[in-house]
Amino acid sequence: xxxxxxxxxxxxxxxxxxxxxxxxxxxxxxxxxxxxxxxxxxxxxxxxxxxxxxxxxxxxxxxxxxxxxxxxxxxxxxxxxxxxxxxxxxxxxxxxxxxxxxxxxxxxxxxxxxxxxxxxxxxxxxxxxxxxxxxxxxxxxxxxxxxxxxxxxxxxxxxxxxxxxxxxxxxxxxxxxxxxxxxxxxxxxxxxxxxxxxxxxxxxxxxxxxxxxxxxxxxxxxxxxxxxxxxxxxxxxxxxxxxxxxxxxxxxxxxxxxxxxxxxxxxxxxxxxxxxxxxxxxxxxx
Amino acid sequence: xxxxxxxxxxxxxxxxxxxxxxxxxxxxxxxxxxxxxxxxxxxxxxxxxxxxxxxxxxxxxxxxxxxxxxxxxxxxxxxxxxxxxxxxxxxxxxxxxxxxxxxxxxxxxxxxxxxxxxxxxxxxxxxxxxxxxxxxxxxxxxxxxxxxxxxxxxxxxxxxxxxxxxxxxxxxxxxxxxxxxxxxxxxxxxxxxxxxxxxxxxxxxxxxxxxxxxxxxxxxxxxxxxxxxxxxxxxxxxxxxxxxxxxxxxxxxxxxxxxxxxxxxxxxxxxxxxxxxxxxxxxxxxxx
Ligand SMILES: Nc1ncnc2c1ncn2[C@@H]1O[C@H](COP(=O)(O)OP(=O)(O)OP(=O)(O)O)[C@@H](O)[C@H]1O
Ligand SMILES: [Mg+2]
Numbered sequence: 001x002x003x004x005x006x007x008x009x010x011x012x013x014x015x016x017x018x019x020x021x022x023x024x025x026x027x028x029x030x031x032x033x034x035x036x037x038x039x040x041x042x043x044x045x046x047x048x049x050x051x052x053x054x055x056x057x058x059x060x061x062x063x064x065x066x067x068x069x070x071x072x073x074x075x076x077x078x079x080x081x082x083x084x085x086x087x088x089x090x091x092x093x094x095x096x097x098x099x100x101x102x103x104x105x106x107x108x109x110x111x112x113x114x115x116x117x118x119x120x121x122x123x124x125x126x127x128x129x130x131x132x133x134x135x136x137x138x139x140x141x142x143x144x145x146x147x148x149x150x151x152x153x154x155x156x157x158x159x160x161x162x163x164x165x166x167x168x169x170x171x172x173x174x175x176x177x178x179x180x181x182x183x184x185x186x187x188x189x190x191x192x193x194x195x196x197x198x199x200x201x202x203x204x205x206x207x208x209x210x211x212x213x214x215x216x217x218x219x220x221x222x223x224x225x226x227x228x229x230x231x232x233x234x235x236x237x238x239x240x241x242x243x244x245x246x247x248x249x250x251x252x253x254x255x256x257x258x259x260x261x262x263x264x265x266x267x268x269x270x271x272x273x274x275x276x277x278x279x280x281x282x283x284x285x286x
Numbered sequence: 287x288x289x290x291x292x293x294x295x296x297x298x299x300x301x302x303x304x305x306x307x308x309x310x311x312x313x314x315x316x317x318x319x320x321x322x323x324x325x326x327x328x329x330x331x332x333x334x335x336x337x338x339x340x341x342x343x344x345x346x347x348x349x350x351x352x353x354x355x356x357x358x359x360x361x362x363x364x365x366x367x368x369x370x371x372x373x374x375x376x377x378x379x380x381x382x383x384x385x386x387x388x389x390x391x392x393x394x395x396x397x398x399x400x401x402x403x404x405x406x407x408x409x410x411x412x413x414x415x416x417x418x419x420x421x422x423x424x425x426x427x428x429x430x431x432x433x434x435x436x437x438x439x440x441x442x443x444x445x446x447x448x449x450x451x452x453x454x455x456x457x458x459x460x461x462x463x464x465x466x467x468x469x470x471x472x473x474x475x476x477x478x479x480x481x482x483x484x485x486x487x488x489x490x491x492x493x494x495x496x497x498x499x500x501x502x503x504x505x506x507x508x509x510x511x512x513x514x515x516x517x518x519x520x521x522x523x524x525x526x527x528x529x530x531x532x533x534x535x536x537x538x539x540x541x542x543x544x545x546x547x548x549x550x551x552x553x554x555x556x557x558x559x560x561x562x563x564x565x566x567x568x569x570x571x572x573x574x
Binding site for chain 2: 020021022023024025026027028029030031036039040042043046047050051054055117120121122124125126127128129130131132282285286
């Protein structure tokens with residue numbers, strides 16, 4: 001069974017064999033420090049887009065809920081005029097809130113993907129590449145942002161079909177994209193942080209479901225902060241989703257907004273999110 | 287994040303040097319004072335029963351598990367202090383199948399080219415070469431979900447090879463594969479090795495493979511090395527001990543006999559607990 005002698009394995013390259021693998025003989029030169037992070041972010045985003053291209057079912061199924069919100073909730077409340085929207089039709093008022101909500105749903109469940117990648121061995125392999133954990137998490141956060149952005153485009157189109165008067169100013173749309181990516185980066189880091197704590201898909205699923213609704217209802221996505229009871233107003237103040245909605249509403253509809261502080265809050269929220277998720281990533285790898 | 291500027295002595299440094307490597311899960315020492323040296327350019331086989339600590343040792347060497355400074359060096363770089371430099375030298379294929387089923391073969395390899403900083407101009411060609419080197423050129427643009435177990439293993443090999451690693455670490459690369467697929471994996475490893483002169487550290491439960499393809503093997507049991515040498519040396523050693531003991535064995539011992547001699551025959555409560563068997567089964571199922 002084991003009689004065959006080990007074949008001699010000279011280190012000299014056999015020209016016939018070596019033909020066609022010359023590039024595999026030299027390691028790629030390492031990228032300079034500051035260029036590493038954007039490169040990793042690019043790599044993770046590219047993977048997310050490739051996956052979306054191969055399988056669009058998630059994109060379509062995830063479009064159902066926001067469509068129903070706008071169609072049923074939006075149109076009904078537009079007719080009853082029960083919510084003070086500052087003079088715009090309620091469905092218009094609602095649309096930015098639903099964009100933010102559907103982006104948040106994607107991001108909040110992003111941690112499940114990390115646990116799946118851990119179980120499948122993909123995460124372990126990525127952790128053995130020259131990628132610092134913070135760069136990996138930042139890359140994943142932006143990848144979640146890209147996924148959310150594609151979803152936001154879908155919701156935006158649905159809203160436009162329903163006759164919502166949205167801006168088509170390219171600069172403002174660019175800012176909308178930035179806000180969606182930033183908000184999703186925060187919520188995906190929150191999700192990946194929880195993933196690093198609970199370590200199992202089922203528990204993360206439960207926690208995700210438990211926190212998405214309070215985050216959604218405890219924000220200005222459905223109604224202005226002014227109609228909320230006092231305690232809910234303080235919840236809304238601490239809720240990054242409210243800042244995301246405020247910015248989106250201001251950009252898309254031209255309502256009064258606090259764009260600079262919204263950006264600042266989302267940015268300041270995302271940074272510790274990356275730190276916490278990176279610190280806990282090691283637990284997932286063990 | 288400093289580039290690998292080859293500190294003094296690196297040219298002659300061993301590919302892997304573990305000194306008293308110990309790693310515990312809870313109060314159980316999965317690796318328990320492991321001393322291991324893998325020389326540059328050799329194919330080194332790490333053998334041992336389920337639960338011996340092979341995977342844990344490999345995960346320490348690949349920087350996945352944190353170990354104190356001074357315990358593990360890869361080409362002279364300490365895995366505790368110099369993680370990025372170590373990772374740049376490694377290609378790693380874990381025990382379980384780990385290609386991303388939602389991507390094509392080409393995209394799977396391209397991801398690893400990107401995270402190893404292969405420049406944009408060179409990326410496509412390098413990915414093509416890596417895929418061709420493992421005979422996946424034709425299947426490259428199919429989703430990995432449609433691959434057979436043997437193809438996934440070869441794809442993982444391409445992912446590991448695209449960065450031109452100096453040390454290729456393979457944790458049971460042939461588990462669950464049919465004999466032809468097994469030979470295929472080994473032949474591709476051998477061909478690339480011949481061209482690049484890289485070092486290979488491999489674990490396997492197939493003693494015939496270890497005998498045929500490894501330059502040296504170490505037999506690990508309960509977290510430690512119990513026997514070390516070329517397959518021929520180990521076989522001859524057992525043969526000599528047997529004749530010294532006066533045992534009348536007709537056939538000369540095989541590497542499997544050496545394995546049984548070291549790991550003990552029959553069931554061992556400590557080795558191979560439920561987790562190990564379960565994870566092995568899971569891998570086998572995913573492959574099958
Ligand atoms: N994540 C973990 N948590 C707790 N214990 C673990 C963990 N991983 C491994 N162990 C334990 O450490 C010991 C060594 O496991 P390891 O996976 O390194 O063995 P192995 O030699 O690779 O076995 P196999 O041949 O089955 O792959 C076993 O007793 C195992 O139960
Ligand atoms: Mg193992």
